Amino acid sequence: MTAVPAAERPLTFRAAVRRSLAWLPLIAAAAVLGSLGALALPLALAAAVDAVAAGGDATGPVALAAGLIALGVACDLAESSAETACAADAAARLRTGMVRRVLGAPHRISRFDTGDLVARISAGAADAAHAGPSAVGAVAAALPPLGALAILVWLDWRLAAAFAVGLVLVAMVLRLFAKQTTAAARQYQAAQSEIAARLTEALDGGRTIAAAGTAGAETxxxxxxxxxxxxxxxxxxxxLSAAGARAAVAGPLATVGVLAVAGFLVAAGRLSPGELLAAGQYAMMGAGLGSLTGVVAATARAKAAVARIAEVHDLSAMSYGTDTLPPGTGRLEFTGVTxxxxxxxxxxxxxxAVPGGATAAVVGASGSGKSVLAETAARLRDPDSGTVTLDGRPLSALSRTELRRALSLATARPALAGATLADALGPGRPRTLIVDAATAVGAHDFxxxxxxxxxxxxxxxxxSGGEAQRIGLARAWHAERLLVLDDATSxxxxxxxxRVEQALAASDRTRLVVTYDATQADRADLVVWLEAGAIRATGPHGDLWDDPDYRAVFAR
Structure with missing residues (x-):
């Protein structure tokens, strides 16, 4: 069975953690080493106290304690640096995957508002990127209290029993806090996205809002x-405050319980003064479990963000084959396409079917599916059933490079991107090809x-709208076999x-033209008449013109 690439697997919290595997060993090593040092420190201090109490030399234990403190500081610095780098790397990976899906299958993200998508890709990915560090942090932060419990068992099981009671109480507090915080974090992120979506809508319609004098209402x-x-x-x-209040009660209970038991054990001669000090410090580690609220909160935000961006990430990205086109003239064929x-x-x-080098006009009333047909012909979306072929090759079997070299799409309202006009006219193409395309569509003079x-x-x-359309046409002009025009000259x-019509006629490329213009339909070799998503009729414009329903298509 072929393994599914990591980028194509569903995004879960565990999957988000796996994307940080390059950094997690370093984070875990620093956290574990720091925790072991923190666990060893009370024993070193206990040895120093007992040495002083016995009138001995405490130099060794004191030096060991100083070394453990320095180790803890170094581990904290290393862990903090690694977490920052890990989160930045994971955020970049998540954003890359989401942008690839958003741009690669635009029809699948139509249910998301633009502002909502931007919020998920920016702030959402930043929160989700902490999945790995927060997961490691949660495990590492549990090591000191669990290690303290083990050492207290070694000192005296009664100390461990008193400590365990408080430990269980604080763990229950943290579990409730995690549940409440995760729900609130997801709702908070959703509210942020809603505001971003409305703001994007307002910015897009800024001129209309200003002209209508509705800025106050829109705000x-x-x-x-x-x-x-x-x-x-x-x-x-x-x-957070409730968890802090509960931990403030449960944590000290562990400390008081351990110290009370330790006091009786010292009085009975079963513990030394140094061991009493160590027991108190280990009890404080249990009480300090409440400090895990920061780690739990980060994990909760990461879980909420992963769940939200997974709704976008898990959209199927468009896949490509490896085939190349055989020699041909650009014959386009739809077979049972739904x-x-x-x-x-x-x-x-x-x-x-549209013969190679011919022009087919796609006409129909508004909502009949013309633009979706154009997107399917240009393979911006795949049919749910049936096949679309170019010179006998299914579009889905072609490599990305071969597909985009062979065909392209120009629309009525092209979205122009890039730093300069040249970028918008022909992203990544040589200047000579850009100028040739601009000249062909009348954009060179502009x-x-x-x-x-x-x-x-x-x-x-x-x-103007016309100049934007010329730029869009020039950008699509490179297509070698099929040019799809969705009302692109309106x-x-x-x-x-x-002028564009003459340039098109002079080329030998196949053209699929979505149009409301009877003149354009008359110039075409073939008309595909759509009605409610189905083909009502095909044939020359002159043959269809006798049908009053066909003439009504152009009466707008």
């Missing part, structure tokens, strides 16, 4: 989640009028649109 809407955020934050603080949505099929049993031409920073570009003026 109240964005911040309407603050009371819930405050409520969940107070819940975490209440859980694409499911949340409310039922979006596309239903589509079967059609670029040369800018102060820094193609090197103009993207945020400084004064773009904002161009007639002259610019005609």
């Amino acid at each position: 109240r809407r964005v911040l309407s989640g603050l009371p819930a955020l405050a409520r969940h934050g107070r819940a975490m603080w209440r859980a 694409v499911d949505g949340d409310a039922g099929p979006i596309l239903r049993d589509l079967t059609f 670029a040369t009028r800018l102060p820094a031409a193609y090197d103009t920073p993207l945020p400084d570009l004064p773009m 904002s161009l003026d007639l002259l610019s649109a005609d």
Whole structure:
């Protein structure tokens, strides 16, 4: 059986811990060594006290105690540094995996708001990255009290019995605290994401809000989640304060119980004064179990964050094959293609073929599935059943490089990314190819009028909708066999649109054009008419025009 790559496995708290394995041995070693030093220190101090009480030389025990203190400081520094590096590395890995899924399968994340995704990827990944260090910290922090219990058994079982009672009480306090904190932390993170989602919506619609004069109302809407955020934050603080109060009662009980028993044992001559001191210090270690609340709180936040980012991480990432395309002219074929949505099929049993080098227009009423067909043809999403092939090869069997070299998609509202105009026009491509593509779609004149031409920073570009579409077209122009245009020239003026049409006609690539324009449909070699996700008819535009329902598609 083929092993599933770690990046593709479901994300659980344990899986998040495993992603930190490179650093955890160092963290664990420093924590264990520090704990052993802390356990040895009371015995060294006891030996020093007994040596002084007996009139002997305490130099050796005192030097040992000083060395153990220095060891503890060094271990704390090493553990802190390793935890910081481990969390940074784990956060980078988690964010990389989430961004890859978000960008690789955009249709699967439509149920998440943009702001919510940003919050999960940024703050959520940072909290989840502490899964490994917090898990090791929880185990390591339990070593001193458990070791103290073992040493008290060695000193006298009655000391251990008194200590164990308080230890159980404090452990019960911590268990309740962990449960309460985990629930409150997840609700707090969810409230943060809701505020981030509303803020993102407001920023996207900033011009509309300003024009409508509704900034005040929108501010109240964005911040309407603050009371819930405050409520969940107070819940975490209440859980922490309650745990502290309970530990303040349970912890001293362990100390008082051990000291009382130790006092009787000293009086009976069964313990030396140094051993009495050691017993008191070990009892304080048990009382100090309440300090584990910080570790427990970090673990609770990490668990809550892992659960939230797992909802995104566990979305199936799009996989690629290793095939290359055979020689061909770009024949596109849909065979029994069905694409499911949340409310039922979006596309239903589509079967059609576009000959290599031909142009197919996809038309239909709004909501008929045209854009989903375009995404499926460009393999931005896979069909739930059926196959899409290019020159006889299933798109899913092609390597990522081969697929993206062979086909591309341009949309009506392209999202432009990159530092400069050149980056937006052709990310990672040679400047000559960028200029050729820009010239073909009429973006070169626009670029040369800018102060820094193609090197103009993207945020400084004064773009209209048509100019953005030209940039999107240029970015997709590199496709060697299939160019999918989803209403990609709707904002161009007639002259610019005609120029793009001429450039397309001069190429021998197959074109799949989603359009509402009867003129574009008339120019196409084939029309695929969609209705409610199914093919109503295929054929030349002139043959379909006699149908009044077909003419109604363009009456908008």
